[in-house]
Amino acid sequence: MIDIQLSKYIHTSEGNQMLTIEMQIETGSVVALYGSSGVGKTTLLRMLAGLTKPDDGHIEVNGQIWFDKKKGIHVSPQKRGVGMVFQEYALFPNMTVRQNIEYGLADHRDKRWVDELLELTDLTQLAARKPGTLSGGQQQRVALCRTLVCKPSLLLLDEAFSSLDQATRTRLQDETLRLHRHFSLTTILVSHDIEEIRKMADVVIKIEQGKIIKKGRPADLLSSPKQYHHLxxxxxxxxxxxxxxxxxxxxxxxxxxxxxxxxxxxxxxxxxxxxxxxxxxxxxxxxxxxxxxxx
Ligand SMILES: Nc1ncnc2c1ncn2[C@@H]1O[C@H](COP(=O)(O)OP(=O)(O)OP(=O)(O)O)[C@@H](O)[C@H]1O
CATH class of the missing domain: 2.40.50.140 (Nucleic acid-binding proteins)
Incomplete structure (x- = not known):
């Protein structure tokens, strides 16, 4: 179980706003976050990854405390076991696919693990290529591999598939779900794509004006077009x-x-x-x- 109780003062285009998030996430589930632009979805992911410090609250993941303001605990991003994939692939252009993935390895001798990941994501044939010679979908698969190479327990996807064409996006969604199950991950994705949320998420959460205003199963929450705002x-x-x-x-x-x-x-x-x-x-x-x- 992941227990999140966080608050952070954020500077939005409409002035300062307190982001207050309280939620419990079941280990092994896929949770989708949506809400209007600038509401704080990325900030929430960054706080979970340890990249942005909350003002108050605590994060507890399977009994381990990652952040506790009162106890003065703030576990570093490297020690959290969080993998984050963004819309931009952010790969090193001068490194090969394999080198990009190996970069995330703590132990560079663990080559067999890289081979397994390349195999799992159908990238073996492309291992010696540079990112610039790959399609957007292939680059995003490399980014996904580079994130999984450090064996995260929590996978954060920040609109990771949104710039891909329909066919590539569908394939990446399927592959990510497969990897999510294969590695028993807990996955949180930010998405505006209604079909992506329906297909991937067990739970969907809507954030508005600094707090969670809806939480439920996609089938219940996204059952009527009236509820599609910001999607x-x-x-x-x-x-x-x-x-x-x-x-x-x-x-x-x-x-x-x-x-x-x-x-x-x-x-x-x-x-x-x-x-x-x-x-x-x-x-x-x-x-x-x-x-x-x-x-
Ligand atoms: N460390 C920080 N301290 C204070 N404010 C911040 C910090 N990081 C981001 N913000 C502000 O918080 C607001 C929310 O940004 P965020 O990127 O989290 O929104 P979002 O919901 O992901 O938006 P989008 O859907 O457009 O990506 C922005 O106005 C941003 O400038």
């Missing part, structure tokens, strides 16, 4: 129908099809001709005030 739907545009007053876009995202009406007056689809069937697009929700952009 996005990413998928492949499979059909564009021009109708009176606008157009209906059909999007295939993960395992479901969505039809979204775009009012031609309110539409922020800047140049409809830029979007064509087959493109990966992002729709910000709710449907009634959605905007569309090409990924």
């Amino acid at each position: 996005e739907l990413k998928g492949i545009l499979t059909k564009i129908e021009i109708v009176e007053g606008g157009s209906i876009l059909t999007i295939y995202a993960s395992d479901s099809t969505h039809r979204i009406f775009q009012d031609s007056g309110a539409s922020t689809l800047q140049n409809p001709t830029q979007c064509k069937v087959g493109d990966t697009i992002v729709i910000t929700l709710p449907y009634e005030s959605s905007s569309v952009r090409k990924l």
Whole structure:
């Protein structure tokens, strides 16, 4: 069990705000965080990783105290066993795939473990290549490997798949779930992608105005479009129908099809001709005030 009770004064674009987070996470689960931009999701992940110091509170992970303001405990990031993957892959461009992954190893002699990870993530054939010669999805797999090489117990994914196209994202989500189970990880992901949350998370948490305002199973919490604020739907545009007053876009995202009406007056689809069937697009929700952009 992970017990988190934290507060941190953050400087947001709307002024200073107290971020107060109280939650318990079951070991082995996948928890998704969402909420409007700047609400403090990344700050929360950074506090869990030990990269940002909370003002108050405590973090206890499976009986080990990582942070306790009153007791003056602040375990260093290196000793926490946390792996964090960001949207930007942040790989070393002059190192090979293998060297990038080995960089995270405490014991550089443990080459067999690197081989196993390369194998598990289907990167063996690319081990001698430099990141610049790889696709975005392949680079993100290297970043995932580099994080897993130090055998973290807690995996933090900060919009890690959001810049990838639909097919690559789906594959990375599947692989990450497989690795999550294989290594018995506890995973916290920040995501705005409704299908990603539905597919990956056991629990979904919404943060607004400095605190948790909703917590539940994705199936319960994201059952109605009314609850989709601050979420996005990413998928492949499979059909564009021009109708009176606008157009209906059909999007295939993960395992479901969505039809979204775009009012031609309110539409922020800047140049409809830029979007064509087959493109990966992002729709910000709710449907009634959605905007569309090409990924
Ligand atoms: N160490 C810090 N001390 C005080 N304020 C901070 C600190 N780190 C970040 N902030 C501020 O906290 C606010 C929340 O930032 P954060 O990146 O956590 O938001 P977010 O919810 O992840 O947003 P987004 O969805 O846009 O990535 C920002 O305005 C940021 O400037």
